[in-house]
Amino acid sequence: MNVTCPECGAEWELSGVEQGEIVTCPDCGVDLEVLTTNPATVGLAPEEGEDWGE
Amino acid sequence: MTGMKPNGPTPRQSSRPVCLGVLVSYLRPEEKAILAAARDRGIDVAPVFDRDVVLDLAASDAPTSNLDFDVLLDRCVAHSRSGYVLRALQRWGIPTLNSADAVRLCDDKAENSLALESAGIPTPRTLVAFDVESAIRACEAVGYPAVLKPVTGSWGRLLARVNGPEQARSILEQKKELGSFHHAIFYVQEYIAKPDRDIRAYVIGDRVLAASYRTAKHWVTNAARGAESAPCPVTPDIEALALRACAAVGARLAGVDLIETQDGLAVIEVNTGGEFKGLMSTTDVDIAGAIVDEALDTARLGVT
Amino acid sequence: MATVGVLCARGRVEEKALMAALAEAGIVSALFPPTDEPLPVGPLFPMASGRSFPVPQIVVDRHPDRQIARAVLATCRALDVPGLCAGIAAAGDRLDVASALAAKGLPRPETALCTSENAGLAAVAAMGLPATVLPLDLKSQPIDLPDIDTAEAVLEHRSVLGGSEGSLGLVQAGTPPPENVVTIFVIDGVATALETSMAMGVSVEVLRLAEQTARALFADVIAVVIALTPSGPIVWDVRPVPEFRHAQALTELSVPQAIAQAVQHRLEPVSAPRLPSDSTPDWTNLVTQGTRRDLVISA
Ligand SMILES: Nc1ncnc2c1ncn2[C@@H]1O[C@H](COP(=O)(O)OP(=O)(O)O)[C@@H](O)[C@H]1O
Ligand SMILES: [Mg+2]
Ligand SMILES: [Zn+2]
Numbered sequence: 001m002n003v004t005c006p007e008c009g010a011e012w013e014l015s016g017v018e019q020g021e022i023v024t025c026p027d028c029g030v031d032l033e034v035l036t037t038n039p040a041t042v043g044l045a046p047e048e049g050e051d052w053g054e
Numbered sequence: 055m056t057g058m059k060p061n062g063p064t065p066r067q068s069s070r071p072v073c074l075g076v077l078v079s080y081l082r083p084e085e086k087a088i089l090a091a092a093r094d095r096g097i098d099v100a101p102v103f104d105r106d107v108v109l110d111l112a113a114s115d116a117p118t119s120n121l122d123f124d125v126l127l128d129r130c131v132a133h134s135r136s137g138y139v140l141r142a143l144q145r146w147g148i149p150t151l152n153s154a155d156a157v158r159l160c161d162d163k164a165e166n167s168l169a170l171e172s173a174g175i176p177t178p179r180t181l182v183a184f185d186v187e188s189a190i191r192a193c194e195a196v197g198y199p200a201v202l203k204p205v206t207g208s209w210g211r212l213l214a215r216v217n218g219p220e221q222a223r224s225i226l227e228q229k230k231e232l233g234s235f236h237h238a239i240f241y242v243q244e245y246i247a248k249p250d251r252d253i254r255a256y257v258i259g260d261r262v263l264a265a266s267y268r269t270a271k272h273w274v275t276n277a278a279r280g281a282e283s284a285p286c287p288v289t290p291d292i293e294a295l296a297l298r299a300c301a302a303v304g305a306r307l308a309g310v311d312l313i314e315t316q317d318g319l320a321v322i323e324v325n326t327g328g329e330f331k332g333l334m335s336t337t338d339v340d341i342a343g344a345i346v347d348e349a350l351d352t353a354r355l356g357v358t
Numbered sequence: 359m360a361t362v363g364v365l366c367a368r369g370r371v372e373e374k375a376l377m378a379a380l381a382e383a384g385i386v387s388a389l390f391p392p393t394d395e396p397l398p399v400g401p402l403f404p405m406a407s408g409r410s411f412p413v414p415q416i417v418v419d420r421h422p423d424r425q426i427a428r429a430v431l432a433t434c435r436a437l438d439v440p441g442l443c444a445g446i447a448a449a450g451d452r453l454d455v456a457s458a459l460a461a462k463g464l465p466r467p468e469t470a471l472c473t474s475e476n477a478g479l480a481a482v483a484a485m486g487l488p489a490t491v492l493p494l495d496l497k498s499q500p501i502d503l504p505d506i507d508t509a510e511a512v513l514e515h516r517s518v519l520g521g522s523e524g525s526l527g528l529v530q531a532g533t534p535p536p537e538n539v540v541t542i543f544v545i546d547g548v549a550t551a552l553e554t555s556m557a558m559g560v561s562v563e564v565l566r567l568a569e570q571t572a573r574a575l576f577a578d579v580i581a582v583v584i585a586l587t588p589s590g591p592i593v594w595d596v597r598p599v600p601e602f603r604h605a606q607a608l609t610e611l612s613v614p615q616a617i618a619q620a621v622q623h624r625l626e627p628v629s630a631p632r633l634p635s636d637s638t639p640d641w642t643n644l645v646t647q648g649t650r651r652d653l654v655i656s657a
C-alpha cells in the first residue's frame with residue numbers, strides 16, 4: 001500500500017500498520033499518524049503535549 | 055466524608071485559646087472579616103500566606119512546616135496550592151473545614167459536574183472532550199448556543215457562549231494554541247436560558263446561612279464581573295439543593311451557584327473557597343462570624 | 359558547498375519543488391540552517407562548535423515560524439548573505455505591513471491596533487460585526503468574529519492565555535467570504551500565480567494591486583490576499599511564506615520556477631559554483647536528521 005506524505009509529498013510503501021499508529025516519513029522526517037488502512041492514508045501526527053508521558 | 059480522626063490531635067485544653075490558621079494568597083474583604091471575627095472571639099488567629107509555606111513531606115507532624123494550628127481554614131485563591139497544604143495537614147492530623155479531596159474536586163469543573171451527576175443532582179448537561187473536532191461534536195450534541203468553560207477557573211473567566219460550529223472552532227483553537235494543556239480539556243455545557251441572574255447560596259456545615267441573587271445584563275453573572283447582589287430568601291428548595299450539592303462533593307463550607315431553569319433549580323458548581331462580599335451586602339447574617347464558629351467546632355471535634 | 363540555502367524547518371512539498379526548480383536551473387541548494395547547530399552572529403566569531411559555518415551565497419526564506427526566520431535572516435545579513443524574502447512582511451509583523459501599505463495609500467479595510475481585550479471590544483463595537491482579529495505575528499491565522507459572543511470569547515482568551523503578545527492584534531472590519539478572496543503570488547514584482555475559489559476571473563486591477571503591495575513591502579516573494587468589496591479590491595492580508603502547491607500559474611513559469619529565476623538573477627554577478635552531481639554540500643552533514651540529505655538536489 002502506497003501512502004503520500006501530506007507535508008512533503010513523498011510516496012512510499014507502508015505495510016503491517018494499524019490505524020492510529022505513528023510512522024515517520026522516510027523523506028522529510030515528519031511524524032505521521034496512520035488515518036486509514038484500506039486504502040492507506042496518513043496525516044500529521046498529534047503534537048506532543050506537556051502532560052504526555054508514561 | 056466527616057468523622058472523628060482516630061489519630062487527630064487531642065482535644066485542646068480549655069485554658070489555651072484556640073489557634074486558628076487562615077490559609078490565604080492575599081487578604082480580600084472576606085478574609086479581613088474572618089480575622090476580625092476570630093479576634094472578637096478571643097481566638098489566636100494568624101493568616102498563613104501560601105507563598106511562605108514550605109511543606110516538609112517527610113515530617114510526621116505539622117510543627118516542622120509551621121502549620122501546628124488547632125484548625126486551619128482554607129481561604130486561598132490558588133486552589134492548587136491549598137490542595138497540597140490540606141493533603142499534608144490531613145496526614146498530620148490537623149483539622150480543616152474542607153478536606154483536600156473536596157477542594158481538589160471543586161477545583162475541577164469536570165469533577166464537580168461528575169460528582170453532581172453521580173448524586174442525581176439537577177445540573178446542565180455537560181460533555182468533556184480532548185480535541186477540537188470532538189469538542190465541536192460535543193457542542194452539536196448539547197445544541198447551540200453551547201457553553202465552553204475552562205476546567206480550572208473562576209470569577210466567570212474564559213466562559214464562552216458558542217453559537218455555531220465555526221464559532222466553536224475559533225474559540226477552541228485559541229484555547230489549544232495559547233493555553234497550557236489544561237485548556238485543551240474541553241468542558242462543553244448546555245446553555246440554560248435563565249433569568250438575568252443566578253443564586254449564590256452559602257453553606258456552612260449542615261445549613262444554608264444566606265443566599266443572594268446575582269443580577270447582570272451579561273449571561274455570566276459572577277459578582278467578580280460586576281453583577282449586582284440582591285437579597286434572596288433561602289427557600290426549602292434552595293436549602294435542600296445546596297446541601298445536597300455540598301454533600302455530593304464533600305464540602306462543608308462552600309458557595310453554591312444555582313440557576314433557575316424551566317424545570318426548577320439546577321446546580322452550576324460548588325466553590326469551596328466561595329466569596330461572600332456581595333452576599334454580605336444583602337444580609338444581616340454574620341457570615342464571617344459563622345465561619346469562625348464552625349472553625350471552632352471543627353477544632354473541638356477534630357472533624358476534617 | 360550549496361549556493362542557495364532554503365530556510366525552513368522541514369522540506370515540504372513547496373521546498374522540494376523549489377529545490378527541483380533550482381536544480382533545473384543548475385543551482386545547488388540545501389535546507390538551511392543546520393537544525394541543531396548554534397549559529398554565529400557576524401563574521402568575527404567562529405561557530406561555537408568550532409566547525410566552519412557553511413555560508414550559502416543566498417538564502418530563500420521558507421520558514422513557517424516567523425520568529426526563527428527573522429533571527430536567521432538577521433544572522434545571514436550580518437554575514438553579508440542576502441535573503442530572498444517578503445521584505446517588510448518577512449522582517450516585521452502585520453502592523454508593520456499594514457502601516458507600510460497605509461503609508462503608500464493602498465486600499466485596506468478599516469483597521470485598528472488593539473493592545474488590550476477592552477480595546478478589541480471597543481474596536482468591534484465601533485466597526486460592527488462581523489470583524490476579524492489578525493494576530494500581529496504573521497504565523498497565526500486570522501480569526502473570524504461573526505458575533506459578539508465569539509468576539510468576547512476570542513479577545514478574552516487571547517489576552518488571558520496569550521499575555522501581551524496575545525492582547526496585541528489588529529481588528530479589521532468585516533470577514534470577506536472565501537468566494538470574494540483571491541491570493542496572488544508576486545515574485546520579483548510580477549503577479550505569477552493565484553489561488554481562489556472565486557467564480558469570476560481576476561481583473562488586471564487586482565493583479566496590479568498585488569504587485570503594488572509587494573513593491574510597498576520590498577518583497578521579493580510574497581502572497582497577497584485581496585478581498586473584493588463593493589467599493590473595490592482591498593489588501594486583506596499577506597503571507598510571507600505561502601504554500602503554493604495549489605496555485606494556478608499566470609505566466610509560463612510556475613511559482614517555484616519563478617523563485618528559481620529570481621535567485622538566478624541575484625547570483626548572476628558572481629558565477630555560481632557548480633558541484634559534481636554526486637557530491638553533497640558539506641554543511642548538510644551537520645544535519646543530524648539523515649532524511650534531510652535526500653533533499654539536497656545537486657545540479
Ligand atoms: N450552562 C449555563 N447556562 C447559562 N448560564 C451559565 C451556564 N453556566 C454558567 N452560567 C453563568 O455563568 C456564571 C459562571 O459560571 P460558573 O460555571 O460558575 O463559572 P465560574 O467558576 O467562573 O464562576 C454562572 O454563575 C451563570 O450565571
Ligand atoms: Mg461560579
Ligand atoms: Zn514527508
